[in-house]
Amino acid sequence: MATAVQTVERENYLNSNYGIKSWLLTTDHKRIAILYLISITAMFWLGGFFAMMIRLELLTPAGDLISSDTYNKLFTMHGIIMVFFFLIPSVPAVLGNFLVPLMVGAKDLAFPRVNLLSWYLYMAGAITALVAMVTGGVDTGWTFYTPFSTTYSNTHVIGAAIGIFIAGFSSILTGLNFIVTIHRMRAPGMTWRRLPLFCWANYAAAIIMVLGTPVIAITLLLVALERAFHIGVFNPQLGGDPLLFQHLFWFYSHPAVYIMILPGMGVISEIVTCFSRKRVFGYEFIALASIAIAVLGFLVWAHHMFVAGISVYAALVFSLLSYLVAIPSAVKVFNWTATMYKGSIRYNTPMLYAFGFIGLFTVGGLTGIFLATLGIDVQVHDTYFVVAHFHYVMVGGMVMAYMAGLHFWWPKITGRMYPEAWAKLSALLVFVGFNTTFFPQFILGYMGLPRRYHAYPPEFQVLNVLSTAGASILAVGYVLPMIYFVWSLRYGKEAGPNPWNAVGLEWMVPSPPPTHNFDETPVVTWEAYDYEHQPQEEVTVGH
Amino acid sequence: MATSDIGDIQVAERALQHHFADMEQQRDTSSFGMWMFLLTEIMFFGGLFCAYLVYRASYYQAFVEGSQKMNIVLGATNTAVLICSSLTMALGVRAAQMGKPKLMVILLLITILFGFGFLGIKAVEYHEHWENHEFPGPNFHFETGNPAHPASDPQHTQIYFSLYWAMTGLHALHMVIGIGLVAWLVIAGLMGAYTPHYYNPVENVGLYWHFVDLVWIYLFPMLYLISKKHGV
Amino acid sequence: MWKNLPLFPERASALAWQVDGLYFLLIAVSAFFTLLIFALIFVFAVKYRRSVHPHAVQIEGSLPLELAWTLIPLGICMIFFAWGSLIYFQEARPPKGAMEVYAVAKQWMWKFEYENGQRDINQLHVPVGRDVKLIMSSQDAIHSFFVPAFRIKMDVLPGRFTTTWFRPTKVGTYHLFCSQYCGTDHSGMIGQVIVMEPAAYQAWMSGGASSGTLASNGQQLFQQLGCATCHRFDTQGRGPNLTGVFGKPVLLEDGRTVIADENYIRESILIPGAKIVSGFKPIMPTFQGQVSEENLMALVAYVKSLAQAQQKGAASDNSSVPDTPNSQ
Structure with missing residues (x-):
């Protein structure tokens, strides 16, 4: 056993230097990941607070707790914060930033200063959007549909749009950094076929970031210009076409859901293999499925517009393509499940979250099939069915994966273990709370309750109360990790370099890793997920 | 020669991150x-190109009338510049x-000069359009200038101008940013930052400059040369 | 079933059964796959837990399995695709002879106007068993016409007409929701669709005070706005003769052909220069800002009536010029 003294004395990225400046001017990908972790956690709680207010309002059919304008601002800000400032940066900017260079055997991302710039852009965008929210709020919904956003809303649309515009460049630069790093910075022997699936998934997401984000940027810029100067690109009163906005918006915002979910899928591939102690089942298929999702994801945007007034034949084509993008997701689910077959399975918290992810993502994916089906979409479009569907994918899928990844790599990031019993309890609470919150919304949706309703007819109340009750359990499930993660920083057990006895370059360096990651450039001679040759027992720290 | 070569390599080594x-x-x-960044840039302009194509296909006549107002001589000069x-x-x-x-x-200094030349000519054009109320918004006013052919669809001509x-x-x-980048290269160049072993900033700014040039090569025919035949 | 806790929407239109049928199939397939995945995870997690299965058996993958779980879901999806598209096609194509109702959506109310000129606010009265086609447009933001009991939904856009249709099969009162977020009182933009027995519907129709049919109002506007000076019912006019134009292809000056539907007529009134009929000069002034959505609909109804009257006329004696559309 290594002595504690040895671990504390060792130079790592956290203790290499101190002071605010050493953090705000850092170009170390690991420190930038921590900066992102702190910022997006703050955004998560803000967005979560708005969600809680929404659920409380919906306890009763009448709009009695808050005014309808306030309600509209709340769901708009919940959407903007959660989508643009939490979900999109969550796994890529925190875990991806920290892990991609370690996993490919590089000392840093390809462009460390660009990486820091991208965090500053994120902060600038977030602050701009927050200022818009604090000084009056936005009430357009996160979708900014014209002509409501350009003409009829009296709120701070321009500020919010510019905030997202700026944050978009943060996302573009992160994606660019990942693509270049994975192409050019891999250690000797780290071939594409040996690349961890987490890197494949982030690579696929990065393609979407680089190709999709500029389109939303220019679209929101046009919205802002239209509001400011009354030019008529989207305004029908001035001859514009509001559907053009929807096309341009969804051209990014549909692929954007894959920016959110793909890195989460990468996390699950790492965890399922580690806790089953097995090679991943169908490595090539999972890797290629990521790329297929990224490519096909660009061809399905108009399935958000089946009742918006597009032509019947366009709807047909987009419906067909939408089924095609569902297939690679199904392939991944089956492969993860097959990976567990004849494994040697251990139920640590990351694995529990991964179980939750696979189950909930399956439900989210299958209900996506409902929405791709033209005749059904007409009934459930813009209802709570859609709300439930994307929360199953985004919260049941993505946030579960984020939590799984955070628990899995927490010892690597901080050098400390989290308390396992509390973590298991929180995983259970999240799973139960989540399903209680969102499953009733599928039923509400098919019954016809439209989304974004501040007040609703009384027959929908019982299911809404159930949903709110679930949300409070979910909230507890999220508060707990917040507490024990902070607690573990001081009181957690020393983790050692490889507490899970996992394979992968990131586990071969000490925890927390030294500033330059690797003293010597590693040479990879083994296949990905080579658990066959990994000793079964816990590797001791002094190894 | 040999000593300067060694000096070059030292400069290069200092530049190695x-x-x-x-x-x-x-x-x-x-x-x-x-190259990845330029890909992003293509998509950035792509959104606007897409809007242009949709509206041009739907309101062709209005776009033709709008493009009649373009000063082709200045536009062509700018293309040459x-x-x-x-x-x-x-x-x-x-x-x-x-x-x-x-x-x-x-x-590079000549390049900067050309860049300012382009912006100057563009400013003259902008000024003309502004004076003629060809700026979208409440003050927008469009006439073909030919009483026999009044503006057929000023509303959509306004979209053309938008x-x-x-x-x-x-x-x-992008030109302004480009000029800034080239100016930075000039200063660094004067300080002796670039050698045959290390000149990738020059190369990258060059790529950017060519990209911005290329965008204009598309913009010029799309906006200035829609149709002379359907003219008024 | 459960009066206070309904878990399923009422079925009150001809299409509802088809939508529900496909919905049940989707639920069955989804439930099967969800339970399959949950069961596999559970069984594997228990059977291969570390304590009883300490050494994992390494398996690289299996091409037949990969192909199976790619192709089988794809095949199932194609069934959904075909069925779903069939329903969508029916929804998108209103049957001929449907009764037409015009709807204007605005922040935050629904206005309906029937063919006989009668008007309704936030209530739509329809007879049971009859096809009803809605021709809708918005005065401001985008709204959406959604009647869950009929399983139909269609966005209502500013600047153009959209249509939807339904055939109510059950007498009753049903929710009408605006499902596209439209501002402050979005959730208050709720109306009712009241499906009545034909007799009751007739009684209701004749009870309301109306000032002439929609088409005759349109005819009046046609005179007032001076349309009739150019659009004459002979070949001498400076504008095209509108008799029998509706629903027919129109050859344009630039060589294209368009179908003269509701949106074409709308555009021709508001942006006359956009599509010039072959052989005519672009001399018509724009009526943008001069005619309200309701008046536009009246004008469209009038132009339509010119086509219907001509068909009838052609069938009877082949002579009459349709100047009294309310005679139809």
Whole structure:
């Protein structure tokens, strides 16, 4: 056993230097990941607070707790914060930033200063959007549909749009950094076929970031210009076409859901293999499925517009393509499940979250099939069915994966273990709370309750109360990790370099890793997920 | 010669960042990154091009009438100016590669001059349109100037002008940024930062400059030369 | 079933059964796959837990399995695709002879106007068993016409007409929701669709005070706005003769051909220069800002009636010029 003294004395990225400046001017990908972790956690709680207010309002059919304008601002800000400032940066900017260079055997991302710039852009965008929210709020919904956003809303649309515009460049630069790093910075022997699936998934997401984000940027810029100067690109009163906005918006915002979910899928591939102690089942298929999702994801945007007034034949084509993008997701689910077959399975918290992810993502994916089906979409479009569907994918899928990844790599990031019993309890609470919150919304949706309703007819109340009750359990499930993660920083057990006895370059360096990651450039001679040759027992720290 | 070569290599070694194995990897990586960035830029303009195509297909006549108002002489001059600037930029990169920093600085200064020339001519055009109320918004007013053919669809001609201002404005913004970047190269070049072993910033800014030039090569026919036949 | 806790929407239109049928199939397939995945995870997690199965058996993958779980879901999806598209096609194509109702959506109310000129606010009265086609447009933001009991939904856009249709099969009162977020009182933009027995519907129709049919109002506007000076019912007018134009292809000056539907007529009134009929000069002034959504609909109804009257006329004696559309 290594002595504690040895671990504390060792130079790592956290203790290499101190002071605010050493953090705000850092170009170390690991420190930038921590900066992102702190910022997006703050955004998560803000967005979560708005969600809680929404659920409380919906306890009763009448709009009695808050005014309808306030309600509209709340769901708009919940959407903007959660989508643009939490979900999109969550796994890529925190875990991806920290892990991609370690996993490919590089000392840093390809462009460390660009990486820091991208965090500053994120902060600038977030602050701009927050200022818009604090000084009056936005009430357009996160979708900014014209002509409501350009003409009829009296709120701070321009500020919010510019905030997202700026944050978009943060996302573009992160994606660019990942693509270049994975192409050019891999250690000797780290071939594409040996690349961890987490890197494949982030690579696929990065393609979407680089190709999709500029389109939303220019679209929101046009919205802002239209509001400011009354030019008529989207305004029908001035001859514009509001559907053009929807096309341009969804051209990014549909692929954007894959920016959110793909890195989460990468996390699950790492965890399922580690806790089953097995090679991943169908490595090539999972890797290629990521790329297929990224490519096909660009061809399905108009399935958000089946009742918006597009032509019947366009709807047909987009419906067909939408089924095609569902297939690679199904392939991944089956492969993860097959990976567990004849494994040697251990139920640590990351694995529990991964179980939750696979189950909930399956439900989210299958209900996506409902929405791709033209005749059904007409009934459930813009209802709570859609709300439930994307929360199953985004919260049941993505946030579960984020939590799984955070628990899995927490010892690597901080050098400390989290308390396992509390973590298991929180995983259970999240799973139960989540399903209680969102499953009733599928039923509400098919019954016809439209989304974004501040007040609703009384027959929908019982299911809404159930949903709110679930949300409070979910909230507890999220508060707990917040507490024990902070607690573990001081009181957690020393983790050692490889507490899970996992394979992968990131586990071969000490925890927390030294500033330059690797003293010597590693040479990879083994296949990905080579658990066959990994000793079964816990590797001791002094190894 | 030999001593200066060693000096060059020392400059290059100072420019090697800690996380790259060698200069070759660094150069390779930065140029790959630049191409990825240009891909993003294509999509950035792509949204506007897409809006342009949709509206042009639907309201062709209105777009024709709008494009009649363009000053083709100034537009064509500007196209020529930009093509020349691309040439001097390319020669500047070549000079850096050949290890002729003074020549590089001179060529880049000419490039900057061309850049300002382009912006100056563009400003003259903008001024004309502004005076003629051809700026979208409440003050927009459009007449063909030919009483026999009154404006058929001024509303959609306004969209033409919205796109004209947005696309050329965004392009001009890229030009301004480009001029700034070239100026930075000039200063660094004067300080002796670039050698045949290390000139990838020059190369990357060159790529950017050519891209911005290329965008204009598309903008010019799309906005200025829609149709002379259907004219008024 | 459960009066206070309904878990399923009422079925009150001809299409509802088809939508529900496909919905049940989707639920069955989804439930099967969800339970399959949950069961597999559970069984594997228990059977291969570390304590009883300490050494994992390494398996690389299996091409037949990969192909199976790619192709089988794809095949199932194609069934959904075909069925779903069939329903969508029916929804998108209103049957001929449907009764037409015009709807204007605005922040935050629904206005309906029937063919006989009668008007309704936030209530739509329809007879049971009859096809009803809605021709809708918005005065401001985008709204959406959604009647869950009929399983139909269609966005209502500013600047153009959209249509939807339904055939109510059950007498009753049903929710009408605006499902596209439209501002402050979005959730208050709720109306009712009241499906009545034909007799009751007739009684209701004749009870309301109306000032002439929609088409005759349109005819009046046609005179007032001076349309009739150019659009004459002979070949001498400076504008095209509108008799029998509706629903027919129109050859344009630039060589294209368009179908003269509701949106074409709308555009021709508001942006006359956009599509010039072959052989005519672009001399018509725009009526943008001069005619309200309701008046536009009246004008469209009038132009339509010119086509219907001509068909009838052609069938009877082949002579009459349709100047009294309310005679139809």
